[in-house]
Amino acid sequence: MTTIMLRGRKVVGGKAEGEAMVTRDRISGWGGIDARTGTIIETRHELCGQSFKGKVLVFPGAKGSSGWSSQFHLARLTGSAPAAMLFNEMTTKIALGAVVTRAPAVTGFDRDPLEVIETGDWVRVDGDQGIVEVTKKA
Amino acid sequence: MLEGREGPAIARAMDLLVRYGEALGAERLVDTNNVCGTIGATTPLLRDFAAKRGGFDAVFSEFNLDSDEVVPTPKVRAYSCHLQLGIDPLHAEQLGTAPEVVTLLRRGEDFVSKMGVQLMNTCTPYLVGNIPVKGEHCAWMESSAIIYINSVLGARTNAEGRESAGASMITGKTPYWGYHLDDYRYGTHLVEIDTPLEDIADWGLLGYWIGDIVQDRIPVLTGVTRAPNLGKLKHFGAAASSSGGVEMYHIVGVTPEARTVEEAFGPRKPVERLHFGAAERRAAYATINAMAHDTKVDYVMLGCPHYSIEQIWEACRLLEGRKVHAESNLWIFTPRAIRHLADQNGYTRIIEEAGGFLMSDTCSAMSRATPKGTRVAAVDSVKQAHYLPSILGIQAWFGTTAECIDAAVTGRWSGGLR
Numbered sequence: 001m002t003t004i005m006l007r008g009r010k011v012v013g014g015k016a017e018g019e020a021m022v023t024r025d026r027i028s029g030w031g032g033i034d035a036r037t038g039t040i041i042e043t044r045h046e047l048c049g050q051s052f053k054g055k056v057l058v059f060p061g062a063k064g065s066s067g068w069s070s071q072f073h074l075a076r077l078t079g080s081a082p083a084a085m086l087f088n089e090m091t092t093k094i095a096l097g098a099v100v101t102r103a104p105a106v107t108g109f110d111r112d113p114l115e116v117i118e119t120g121d122w123v124r125v126d127g128d129q130g131i132v133e134v135t136k137k138a
Numbered sequence: 139m140l141e142g143r144e145g146p147a148i149a150r151a152m153d154l155l156v157r158y159g160e161a162l163g164a165e166r167l168v169d170t171n172n173v174c175g176t177i178g179a180t181t182p183l184l185r186d187f188a189a190k191r192g193g194f195d196a197v198f199s200e201f202n203l204d205s206d207e208v209v210p211t212p213k214v215r216a217y218s219c220h221l222q223l224g225i226d227p228l229h230a231e232q233l234g235t236a237p238e239v240v241t242l243l244r245r246g247e248d249f250v251s252k253m254g255v256q257l258m259n260t261c262t263p264y265l266v267g268n269i270p271v272k273g274e275h276c277a278w279m280e281s282s283a284i285i286y287i288n289s290v291l292g293a294r295t296n297a298e299g300r301e302s303a304g305a306s307m308i309t310g311k312t313p314y315w316g317y318h319l320d321d322y323r324y325g326t327h328l329v330e331i332d333t334p335l336e337d338i339a340d341w342g343l344l345g346y347w348i349g350d351i352v353q354d355r356i357p358v359l360t361g362v363t364r365a366p367n368l369g370k371l372k373h374f375g376a377a378a379s380s381s382g383g384v385e386m387y388h389i390v391g392v393t394p395e396a397r398t399v400e401e402a403f404g405p406r407k408p409v410e411r412l413h414f415g416a417a418e419r420r421a422a423y424a425t426i427n428a429m430a431h432d433t434k435v436d437y438v439m440l441g442c443p444h445y446s447i448e449q450i451w452e453a454c455r456l457l458e459g460r461k462v463h464a465e466s467n468l469w470i471f472t473p474r475a476i477r478h479l480a481d482q483n484g485y486t487r488i489i490e491e492a493g494g495f496l497m498s499d500t501c502s503a504m505s506r507a508t509p510k511g512t513r514v515a516a517v518d519s520v521k522q523a524h525y526l527p528s529i530l531g532i533q534a535w536f537g538t539t540a541e542c543i544d545a546a547v548t549g550r551w552s553g554g555l556r
Contacts, residue, residue, distance in 0.1 A: 011161045026353065026383070031503065031525040035183065041528050043429060063353060063383035066279040069299030070176075070201060074183055077200075091354060091383065092296040092316060095161040099154070100204045100301050105161075 004116055006132040008086075009108035011095065013128040016104045018083035020121040020134070021055035023047050024114055026089075029097060030067025038080030056123040057082040058113050061089030068093040073100040084125040086113045086132060106130050139309060147212050150205040151305035155313065158302055164315035171310060172270055172293075173218045174263050174278040175303025177202060177255065178246045180224030181504070185242060194249040202304020211253060215310040219256040219263045221280050222444070224505050226497045232469070233500070233507040255307065259499040260473035262372065262444045264291070267475075272394055275318055277306040281385070282376035282443045282521065288386040290371050292394035294318045297385055317386060323395060324404035325358035325388050327351075329412045332361055333419055338449075339538040341370040342520035344414060345377030345384075347422040351412060354383035358402040360390050369449055376443050377520035423536075423555045426523050430514065430533040430551070434465075437512040438546040439502050439526075440539065441471030442519035449539070450480050450496070454488045456543040461493055463549035467509035468494030471501045494546065503529055516545040516553070 025046050027033070032042045038053035053075075062068050075081040085098055085105040098105035104127030113132070117123060122135040140156065142149040155167060179188040179197045188197050192208065199205040225235045227243055251257055258266055261280050264287060270276050272292030278284050279298050287293040296316040298306065306312045316322050329348060335341055348357050357378075366374070366389075378384040388396035396402035440453060450472060462468045470489060472480065477498045480486045489496045502508050503525045508515065516535040517523050523536035535545070537553030545551050 009163075012157075031529050043528050061354070061383075064380060065281050066284065066297045066299055068297075069301055073201065073204070073301065077187075089354065090162065092162065092298065092302075092313075093383070096158050096299040096302050099157050099161050100299075 001138070002136040004134040004136070006113055006116060006134065007110045008106040008130045008132065010127050010130050011105035011107050012098045012102065014104040015126050016056070016084040017122065017124040018054055018056045020058055020117045020119055020123045021047070021050070021052050022058040022114065022117055022119045024060060026060050026063040028064030029062065029069065029071035029093070030065035032064055033071055033075065035071045035074035035080065036078050038075050038082070051080065052082045053080040054083050056084045056086065056125060058086045058117050060114065061087050062091055062093040062097060066093065069097040069100050072097045076101050084123070084127070086117070086125070088112065088114070106132060145212060146209040147203065147308060150199070150203040150209055151309045154204045154301060154305045155309065155311055159313035159315070162313055162315045164313035166314050167311040168275050168314035168318055169310055170275045170277045170306055170312045171216045172268070172274060172276040173216045173303055173306045174221055174268065174280065174283065175218065175298065175307060176221050176279060176300050177250050177304065178220065178223050178243070180239070180243050180246065185239060188242065194246060198304060201300055204301045212308055214254045214307040216307055218254065218307040219258045219268050220250055221259070221263070222261045222501065222504055223259055223499050226499045229495055229497045232495055232509070233505055258473060258475070260444045262473060265444065265446050265476065266473045275312070277303055277312040279303050281379035282372070284385050285375035285379045285387065286372060288317055289375065289388065289393050323386060324356065324406045325402045326355040326406065326408065327357045327410050327412060328408040329357045329359045329414055330361050331359060331414045333415045335362065335366070337538060338369050338373050339518065340419070341366060341374040342377045343419050343422040343426070345374040346381045346426060346520045347414060347418055348412070349378035349380065349382030349384050352382055352384060354385065356386050356388070357384065358388045358390065358396065358399065358408070360399060362389050362392060365392055369446055372443050373519065380521045380524045420555060426520055426536045429527045430535045432514045432533060433551045435514050435516045435535065435545040435549060435551050436466060437509050437515045438466065438468045438542045439471070439515055439517050439522060440542060442501055442503070442517065442522040445470060445472045445476070447476050447479050450476070450485050453539060453543065454485045456540055457492050457494070458488050460547045462546045466546050466549040468492070468546040469502070470494060470496050472496065472498055474498040502526065506530060508532065516542045516551055518542045
C-alpha cells in the first residue's frame, strides 16, 4: 500500500478523512450542484450526476455564480457536504464557500493534488497543519 | 467589533470576515460603503428554513453571518442594495407561487427595508441608480453585476457570497484582497477580434467563448471597432461569468483601465493570445445550442440579466401588434423600478396585449418557475441558456431577441446563425 504526503496551506482547519472524488473540471455552486443531495448537475461537467457527499473533493477551483457559498452552505445543513476540500486556485468564491461549509480545506500544495490523487484513494486531511495523507487504492 | 462591544451580530460578522480573510490570505480588511447582496428567503429551501427555525433573524444569522446562534439583526452601516429574489409578488399566479409564500415575501421585505437595505430586487443594481465610480471599494454578489462594475465602471469588488455580503452590510468592511488591489486587475490573456460584433447576441457568443477558455482570468480585447453599449456589455459579462468565472475584462479603447494595451496588461505579459473570428463564433453558437433539438417552443424568456428600459423598448417594437401563440408564452424580466417606467411608457400594456407578461424581481432560473408544461424554452441570453437545462431539465434555444419574439409569436424555433 503506497502512502503519499502533500503539504499545503490551511484554508479551513479541522481533521477529516474519506474517499477521494477527483475532477479536473471546476465546479459551479448555484446552478451547478443540487444542495439537497450534493450532486453535481451541470450538464457539461464530467461528474454530472455524481454526489460528493462525505467524499474528499479534489478539484481545480470554483466557477460560476456568486451563489457558490450559499449552495455549499445549504449542502452542509442538509448533511450533503464533502468531508474535505482540496483545491489549487484561490478565489473569493471558494474561500467563503469552504469557510461556511466548515469542512477542512487546504490549498497551495507542494505537489499538484490533481496529479497525485485519484478517485477512490483514501485521503486524510489535517486542515490546521495543511497536511494531506493519500493512501492509493489497491 | 470582534469582541462584541458593538453587539453580537457585529461580533459574528467580524468573526466571519476574519475567517474568510484568513482563508484568502488577506492581510487586512478595507472599508466599503457599497454592498449588494441577498437576505430574503424566497427560494424553496430557505422558505422551509425560515418556517422551521424561527423567521428572518434565524435566516440572517445562518445565511448572512454563518452563525449557529440566532442573533438580533442590526441596521446596516454600509449603503446596501438587495439583489434578485425567487418570486415576483405581482405575478404569483403565473409563477405558481402559493399565497403564503407571497405573505412571507412581504414580511421579508419589511424586515429588509427596516434594516436600511434598498429593495432593488434585481441582478442589475447599476440599471437603477447604484452606479459605483472608478476606484470605489464595493462588496457585491451576482457574477454578471460584479464583472460589469469592475470592468465597465472601474469599481473594485470581489465576487462576494451571501454570507460575506451580509457581514459587510452591517460592518462596512470587506477583505482587502483580489480586485481591490491594483496588481490583481491587470490583463492575462490577449483576445484579438476580427469578426464583426453586430448585436447583443454576438457579444454573448464572444463572452461565452472567452469565459470557457480563460476561466477566471482577465481577458484583454482588441479589435473592437465600434463602442458597445450597456446592453451588449451586460450580456457579454453575464456570458463570460457563466461559462468561466471571469470577474474582470478590459476592452482596449473602451473600458476605463485600458486606454492602451500596455495599460491593460501593466507589468504582465499575456500568457496566451487568442483569436476570435467567424469559426470561433460558429463554435460558440453550436455549444450553447447543443442541448436543444425540438423546434416547438413552449416558452420565451427575455431579461437575463434584467432588461434595461432600452431593451424593453426594443422588444416592444418587435412585438407591437402581434400575438403570442396559443401554445407558447412570453415572460420578460426587469428591475422593479424599470417596470414602473415601462408602465408609464405604455410598454407593459403592449406586452400584455400581445399575451405576454412583464415581470420583475426574479427570473426563471431563480424562481425555478416556467409556464406550466414547458419542455422547450427560447432565450436571448447565453447565461440563461447555460443554466436553464441544468436547473430545470428543459431544452433551451439561444438566439437574437428578434428570433425569440418570432418564436413566441409562431410557437416554433426558426433561428440560426447568420
